[in-house]
Amino acid sequence: MLPELGEDQLRELFQTMLVMRRFEEALITLAGEFDVGHFHVYIGQEATGAPALGLLEDGDFGFTTHRNHGHLLARGVDPARMMAEILGRETGTNQGKGGTLHLSSLEHGFPVTSAATGGCIPLATGAAFGFSKLGNRRVSVCLMGDGSLEEGAWHESVNIAALEKLPIIYLCENNSLEALGQRANEYPSSSMAASPLTGLAAVFGMPAVAIDGFDAGEVHDTMNIAIARARAGDGPTFIEARTVRWPGSRPLWPQLLTGELDLTIAWDETALPDEHVEWHRSQDGILRFTRELIEAGNLTPEQALEIDAGVKAQMKEAVQFALDSPYPPPEAALDHVYA
Amino acid sequence: MPELRYIDAIRRALQEEMENDESIVILGEDVTLGGPFGATTGLADKFGVTRVRNTPISEGAVMGMAVGASLVGLRPIVEIMFVDFITLAMDQLVNHAAKLHYMSGGQLRVPLTVRVQGGISGGYGAHHSQSLEAWFLHVPGLKVVAPATASDAAGLLKSAIRDDNPVLFLEHRALYWTGGEVGEVIEPIIFGRAAIRRAGTDATVVAVSRMVPAALEAAERLEESGTSIEVIDPRTLAPLDLDTILESVRRTGRLVVAHEAVTVGGIGGEIAAQVQEVAFADLTGPVLRVGAPFAPVASSPVLEKLFAPGVDAIVDAVQRSLAFSRDGAPA
Known part of the structure; x- marks a missing residue:
């Protein structure tokens, strides 16, 4: 379903999802020609991240994990500076010191990407603790994968968040709906015996809901309630947004196995490829959102393609900016060890 | 000059800094009660349990929370009851606190003080007697302080709290009850001066x-x-x-x-x-x-x-x- 938003906001959301997707596609393509190093892509989770993070206000914080590019883009971080950071350039968000695994932009409320699984859970909880002590009605969002629930940091942090009624939303993006254990109806996650995963939060006495991560409307509504609850001082919420792992993320190095996103599939059945049919028919959240927008009359195919063309051009510029940017000077290696 | 015990000098520095800076909070196990040896005794009465906060027995999450809180404007002081238990908080201290300023290209600051006590005394055995300072010297981004006198404990602790970097403050349990002259006014002691x-x-x-x-x-x-x-x-x-x-x-x-x-x-x-x-x-x-x-x-x-x-x-x-x-x- 569509989020209850005005037409302009819906189109903005559509554009944000395309930025997230086209950024990753541009990066994967670039990695074919240029040694980018290892990275993780957010493809397949756009319908979760875009509406969820679109609800944050200035001053709210998000903390994220290795599958982070989409999160930062959703909060308006410049794709050119992100691309430059991933390529280790001086013009990057972190001056080339962080790379894909530590992208951060404080001015956009994204201080930390942690590459240690679960590493951001205590940090996000601490930001919420700080907000609560400062009484400023800000909220902290902890973006985490289902794997981080396997870490002790989760259990310690969620306990404290509940005890202190902290203004935090744990948004767990469980992209393992198609994992072997899940298919066999054994485990809800890749390697977690607990079932359902929401039980791992519910036991601490907080709202804990599992939602369809491909459904932008459900994400928007659930997140909206959680944020209001946090701002009101009523405490944390746990949301498990269920998606699948994009086929191109299954190999060690991301590959465009499903091809570049072809928006025409959303309105033209004959454009449906023979391979990865399930992905294109029901699992690609962007195609689903596009279909919903068109059906509701909020967008025409022509408008969709026009927005997409603009986004593609922006990504081309971002890649060029990154490639044209200088590497940091050697002496920068020893800057910022101490504040 | 008046004589103060090492542990009392620590408490006085904590109190004076908290009086001067409302963003300072103390987080730790049983800190409202004073901690295991009384370093924080009375501070909860003076500043309230919001600023002197008891935490669950969750060293890793508490360390990370303090780092997260430092990013949004607090100046936290974490007490780890015994330095031996800092092993439980290593990811947050070593991978996060120490590196966030650097990895963010200078965007972030982590004004965090970690107070721990350790050393050999009292027959506590292998989980309560270690001196682990060398581990932390190996980590770029951390500062490591080890006061030997009451006066230094107070002055160095003030500097640690005011520092915009994570500082590991190593107290020696066997020195807690040793006395020493401490000035009427405790001046911060600049780091890096033997x-x-x-x-x-x-x-x-x-x-x-x-x-x-x-x-x-x-x-x-x-x-x-x-x-x-x-x-x-x-x-x-x-x-x-x-x-x-x-x-x-x-x-x-x-x-x-x-x-x-x-x-x-x-x-x-x-x-x-x-x-x-x-x-x-x-x-x-x-x-x-x-x-x-x-x-x-x-x-x-x-x-x-x-x-x-x-x-x-x-x-x-x-x-x-x-x-x-x-x-x-x-x-």
Whole structure:
């Protein structure tokens, strides 16, 4: 379903999802020609991240994990500076010191990407603790994968968040709906015996809901309630947004196995490829959102393609900016060890 | 000057800083009750349980929370009950607190103080007796402080709290109840400035934390046999005041480094390496180390004594150092 938003906001959301997707596609393509190093892509989770993070206000914080590019883009971080950071350039968000695994932009409320699984859970909880002590009605969002629930940091942090009624939303993006254990109806996650995963939060006495991560409307509504609850001082919420792992993320190095996103599939059945049919028919959240927008009359195919063309051009510029940017000077290696 | 116990000096520094800066909060297990030895006694009454906050027994999450809170405007002080339990918080301290300023290209600051106590005393055994400072010296981005006197404990703690970097503040449990003169006004002590505790001419002893009083006692004993040693207390291990050590070694030609940590991989080896790299020609003999044997600390009082190096070990090391000469003949 569509989020209850005005037409302009819906189109903005559509554009944000395309930025997230086209950024990753541009990066994967670039990695074919240029040694980018290892990275993780957010493809397949756009319908979760875009509406969820679109609800944050200035001053709210998000903390994220290795599958982070989409999160930062959703909060308006410049794709050119992100691309430059991933390529280790001086013009990057972190001056080339962080790379894909530590992208951060404080001015956009994204201080930390942690590459240690679960590493951001205590940090996000601490930001919420700080907000609560400062009484400023800000909220902290902890973006985490289902794997981080396997870490002790989760259990310690969620306990404290509940005890202190902290203004935090744990948004767990469980992209393992198609994992072997899940298919066999054994485990809800890749390697977690607990079932359902929401039980791992519910036991601490907080709202804990599992939602369809491909459904932008459900994400928007659930997140909206959680944020209001946090701002009101009523405490944390746990949301498990269920998606699948994009086929191109299954190999060690991301590959465009499903091809570049072809928006025409959303309105033209004959454009449906023979391979990865399930992905294109029901699992690609962007195609689903596009279909919903068109059906509701909020967008025409022509408008969709026009927005997409603009986004593609922006990504081309971002890649060029990154490639044209200088590497940091050697002496920068020893800057910022101490504040 | 009034005399204060080391632990009371710590409490006074905490209190004065909290009075001056409302963003300071204390987080730790049982800190409202004063912690295990009373370092925070009375602070919850004075500042409220919002600013002196008891936490669950979750060192990792508490360390990370403090880092997260420091990013949004608080200046947290975390108390880890025993330094041995800092192992549970290593990811947050080493991978996050120490690196966020750097990894973010300078966007973030982590004004965090981590107070821990440790060292050998009281037959606590292997989980409550360690000196782990060397682990943290190995981590760029952390500052490591080890006060030996009440006055330094207060002044260095003030600086630690005001610092915009994560600072590991290592208190020695056996020093808690030792007294020392503390000024009416506690001035912050600048990091990276060693204190020469006793001037001497024949050998230099760099002593860390509780080894400082032991070295001073050793100096008294050595003086009886006509040997004059200079005792240097580095006070902060990161940053380390190598210049003061070098200046002394260039005069004495002999160096002993004493710490309570296990000798292997300890700061003694690091100081020895740094000194010989730049002052090899000034050394009359090898740099000697005094530290604990390579075993977990045993609980039995008889065995425990074998682990904590003391006056005898320092005297012995100085005498061995003096026995060396460059030309192979006895000095």
